[in-house]
Amino acid sequence: MPDVPATSRAEIERVFRAEYGRAVSVLVRVLGDIDAAEEAVQEAFAVAVERWPSAGLPPSPAGWIITTARNKAIDRLRREASRHDRHAQAQLLHAVDDPVEEGAVRDDRLRLIFTCCHPALAVPAQVALTLRLLGGLTTTEIARAFLVPEATMAQRIVRAKGKIRGARIPYRVPREADLPERLRAVLAVVYLVFNEGYAASSGDRLVREDLCAEAIRLGRLLVELMPDEPEAMGLLALMLLVESRRATRTTADAAVVSLADQDRGRWDRDLIAEGQKLVRRCLRRGRPGPYQIQAAINAVHSDAATAADTDWRQIVQLYDQLLALTPTPVVALNRAVAVAEVDGPAAGLAVVDELDLGAYHPFHVVRADLLRRLGRTAEAARAYDAAIDGSANAAEREFLRRRRAALDPPSP
Amino acid sequence: MKYLLSVYQPQGTPPPPAELEKIMRDVRAVDDEMRTAGVWVFSGGLDSPSTATVLRAKGGDVLTTDGPFTEAKEYLGGLTIIDVPDLDVALAWGRKTAAATTLPIEVRPFYDEH
Numbered sequence: 165m166p167d168v169p170a171t172s173r174a175e176i177e178r179v180f181r182a183e184y185g186r187a188v189s190v191l192v193r194v195l196g197d198i199d200a201a202e203e204a205v206q207e208a209f210a211v212a213v214e215r216w217p218s219a220g221l222p223p224s225p226a227g228w229i230i231t232t233a234r235n236k237a238i239d240r241l242r243r244e245a246s247r248h249d250r251h252a253q254a255q256l257l258h259a260v261d262d263p264v265e266e267g268a269v270r271d272d273r274l275r276l277i278f279t280c281c282h283p284a285l286a287v288p289a290q291v292a293l294t295l296r297l298l299g300g301l302t303t304t305e306i307a308r309a310f311l312v313p314e315a316t317m318a319q320r321i322v323r324a325k326g327k328i329r330g331a332r333i334p335y336r337v338p339r340e341a342d343l344p345e346r347l348r349a350v351l352a353v354v355y356l357v358f359n360e361g362y363a364a365s366s367g368d369r370l371v372r373e374d375l376c377a378e379a380i381r382l383g384r385l386l387v388e389l390m391p392d393e394p395e396a397m398g399l400l401a402l403m404l405l406v407e408s409r410r411a412t413r414t415t416a417d418a419a420v421v422s423l424a425d426q427d428r429g430r431w432d433r434d435l436i437a438e439g440q441k442l443v444r445r446c447l448r449r450g451r452p453g454p455y456q457i458q459a460a461i462n463a464v465h466s467d468a469a470t471a472a473d474t475d476w477r478q479i480v481q482l483y484d485q486l487l488a489l490t491p492t493p494v495v496a497l498n499r500a501v502a503v504a505e506v507d508g509p510a511a512g513l514a515v516v517d518e519l520d521l522g523a524y525h526p527f528h529v530v531r532a533d534l535l536r537r538l539g540r541t542a543e544a545a546r547a548y549d550a551a552i553d554g555s556a557n558a559a560e561r562e563f564l565r566r567r568r569a570a571l572d573p574p575s576p
Numbered sequence: 577m578k579y580l581l582s583v584y585q586p587q588g589t590p591p592p593p594a595e596l597e598k599i600m601r602d603v604r605a606v607d608d609e610m611r612t613a614g615v616w617v618f619s620g621g622l623d624s625p626s627t628a629t630v631l632r633a634k635g636g637d638v639l640t641t642d643g644p645f646t647e648a649k650e651y652l653g654g655l656t657i658i659d660v661p662d663l664d665v666a667l668a669w670g671r672k673t674a675a676a677t678t679l680p681i682e683v684r685p686f687y688d689e690h
Contacts, residue, residue, distance in 0.1 A: 282663075284663060284667070330685055330687075330688070331663045331683075331684075331685045332577050332661075332662045332663050332685060332688075333662070333663045333664075334661075334662040334663065334664050336662075336664070338664070342664075
């Protein structure tokens with residue numbers, strides 16, 4: 165039938181990526197078991213791969229996948245239940261009684277997020293499960309994204325699922341009293357995913373961009389489901405504002421471009437507008453938190469038409485607030501960069517040299533730049549060497565080498 | 577679903593009597609709360625490891641030895657078994673137990689047959 169629009173494999177993969185989490189979260193509720201849910205959803209996609217290329221996409225691909233997965237699971241449970249498998253019988257009862265309602269789907273995803281980010285699981289396991297179950301990333305992709313051997317990642321996921329089952333970690337949105345602590349864990353996982361995508365330290369470029377997109381998608385979902393949480397809004401705003409500069413962060417040959425040198429005309433205005441609107445909305449709540457302040461700092465950068473127009477005084481003030489909330493040397497280092505813009509590189513360097521951050525390579529990057537601006541060329545060169553040694557990112561190393569090579573020859 | 581709450585006690589001298597008395601009072605209060613809530617299955621404090629005896633099967637025989645199974649920096653000081661629907665509820669009781677005993681609590685599910 166030549167009239168039927170053929171559905172390409174790429175399109176099916178896109179649907180898979182977009183709808184996997186939704187389908188799994190519904191099926192976890194219906195079946196009460198993560199492995200069974202994943203198996204059913206994968207089976208449904210296998211049918212889709214066979215059918216959609218000739219039949220075309222169904223009107224609601226997500227609905228089709230969920231219904232097909234549920235039917236597959238029920239068929240399988242019927243077969244197992246008839247062999248006197250009591251576990252299957254119990255699951256079947258649950259599954260048949262629990263119809264798929266469209267309205268419940270949203271809550272299902274929130275439940276699954278809280279289960280994946282449960283504090284009884286180690287953070288790396290939380291991240292892996294969230295990407296796997298909500299993002300539909302394969303174990304291979306997650307392993308590659310986090311530079312971990314695939315067997316290690318597979319074991320991490322199996323162990324986490326085993327703990328959810330064995331210790332009976334509930335599939336539920338936490339009660340009011342536990343929500344702040346539990347939400348912090350969820351936000352941390354989402355931000356970790358975003359940073360891993362953004363850092364582009366190595367590996368498959370596509371997967372990494374997927375990580376950013378996935379983090380933003382999760383961020384949007386959290387804001388939609390928990391509109392009263394300003395930190396969820398702050399995190400989404402922060403990610404959108406950072407993401408708005410993606411296209412200008414690297415050149416065509418993948419070299420790094422610093423914030424000051426980026427072509428601001430190519431920043432994504434839609435993402436900036438959305439991010440800035442969110443910043444204003446959450447700050448009005450009067451419950452500032454680390455994500456909201458970091459978003460506000462990025463909003464100040466987005467406001468500046470040129471690097472020279474940046475309101476560094478406001479950025480220093482925001483860093484003062486951030487440092488009060490999260491007094492870490494890394495925040496102090498970032499604040500020092502802003503201080504150098506307001507009070508000069510010597511003032512910035514004085515702050516930097518107080519910090520015990522020798523093992524953190526951005527420390528050397530900042531120091532090298534300040535020393536360069538102060539004309540202390542020999543020291544700058546040594547700091548660049550330390551920065552180059554500490555960076556695992558080829559593009560960044562190249563950027564630093566060029567900076568080092570461009571240093572003025574040492575004065576006699 | 578049954579969970580074991582194990583109290584991990586450090587080797588060494590116990591806290592002074594006044595402090596110990598308050599701990600015992602707090603622990604009893606949590607115990608009573610568990611009974612009222614209908615989740616309590618069993619609880620008890622253990623005597624010191626020096627009162628323990630270990631039995632080991634060896635070549636069809638069973639050997640008796642004086643002392644605990646291993647010398648450790650921490651030992652099992654007491655335990656509570658509760659019956660609750662899920663880990664979140666178990667952790668909430670575990671948190672109360674940790675606050676009362678002032679000691680680390682391990683929350684571990686019993687192996688579930690189904």
